[in-house]
Amino acid sequence: xxxxxxxxxLKFRVTEEEKAFIExxxxxAGITNREAYLRKxxxxxxxxxxxxxxxxxxxLELNKIGxxxxxxxxxxxxxxxxxxxxxxxxxxxxxxIWQLQRYGLSKKHSAKQ
Numbered sequence: 001x002x003x004x005x006x007x008x009x010l011k012f013r014v015t016e017e018e019k020a021f022i023e024x025x026x027x028x029a030g031i032t033n034r035e036a037y038l039r040k041x042x043x044x045x046x047x048x049x050x051x052x053x054x055x056x057x058x059x060l061e062l063n064k065i066g067x068x069x070x071x072x073x074x075x076x077x078x079x080x081x082x083x084x085x086x087x088x089x090x091x092x093x094x095x096x097i098w099q100l101q102r103y104g105l106s107k108k109h110s111a112k113q
Contacts, residue, residue, distance in 0.1 A: 022034070025037075058103075061096070061100055062097060065093045065096055068089070
């Protein structure tokens with residue numbers, strides 16, 4: 001025991017529910033050694049910080065885009081045709097959706113680092 005590589009001890013307390021949750025997460029990860037699991041999570045685990053303001057803005061923009069697409073679809077259904085201009089607008093709106101989605105993901109990944 002005197003030649004241990006890890007000779008510093010850290011202790012913390014948890015509720016029964018938290019303990020059960022940790023054990024469930026260990027089982028999901030396929031790890032049976034609690035000390036190894038907790039060490040790995042403390043060193044490599046990520047804390048996700050959500051920016052609700054940004055998320056609300058993204059949802060608002062997606063709703064606007066969805067409304068525009070619905071209006072174009074309604075016109076197409078009533079006229080039984082859709083113009084090339086309408087198709088281009090839809091393509092642009094879809095491109096906006098993908099840009100917002102990529103932006104949201106990049107924000108989440110940068111928040112983890």
